[in-house]
Amino acid sequence: DNDDLRSKIESIKKCDFKEKVKFLNTLKKEFGSRVVGEVDSVVKTDTIAQWQDIANSEGDNGINNLVDILWEQMCKSAGYKFTVEKIDKGTQIKVSYCPLVDAAEELKATDWGYHFYCLSDYSIVEGFNSNIGFRRTKTLMEGCDCCDHFYFMKKK
Template sequence: MAETKSIEDIPHLLRREVEARLLKNLLPALENAFGKEEIRRVLGEAIAQCAMQEGLACAERFGGNSLEKLTNVIDRWREGNALEITVLQQNSRHLAFNVTRCAYAELYEHLGMRDLGTTLSCERDFAFIEGFNAGIRLTREHTLMEGHCCCDFRYDVEDPENRQEP
């Protein structure tokens, strides 16, 4: 059995499952004590902050913050067949792909947490890219989590000077 040295050695999907299972048991008590809307707001803010920090850490771990380096991060998210992706465009200024199957959405559905899946997974993508490289803009209008046929990821380098390696 391979030795786990850090949390980065754990498959990304498994990390999200551990987080979700903890929250599934913790959230009802917090919502009961402080109100559902307030707890969901705070949860969203906390996850965004974590995602931004994760973006910064990934840029460092992968040796840069260009779109090319971002594809290495996305490959990490795909490990274990967690995502099925169709790449539509890929160059130094644009990365466009559709996710046609998402094990993250399937995980939240299986855990009975579909209503939280967007907060726990989908929304973090925007904060992540801000931390990874604030000069890359993500647009996405559809997600599988929300019942669409795909997640339409579109990454565009807004400021060519900002895409330089750190």
């Protein structure tokens, strides 16, 4: 049942990516494609809560601080290569290298990489400040030439 599936997915989240892929592929064989939806749901809920906590501890939940924390502090030190451009309507990040893609490609698991990592970008923004909008049309994980993250303030 779904509670059993959800508890298995919760325990898998604590593993490294290689172990996650192995467990998730096993679950997918047992439970079918609904595993993907459950993974998305668990990752979304946890990511929103995590970034709400970060925003609350920061006291500044604006776009500039989100970009600083996520990109300048976290992603840069993890080996991501990207540019940041502030334009009229928001902030454009173009990611030319993501170390998570290498790991996912090596395991032939870019589909799981997308669901575990790329989809969480929306939840990061939602948790940090629900008045910030987020748009992305390309991801390296899906084979595109870059990830094009765009952050903007929603109209009230």
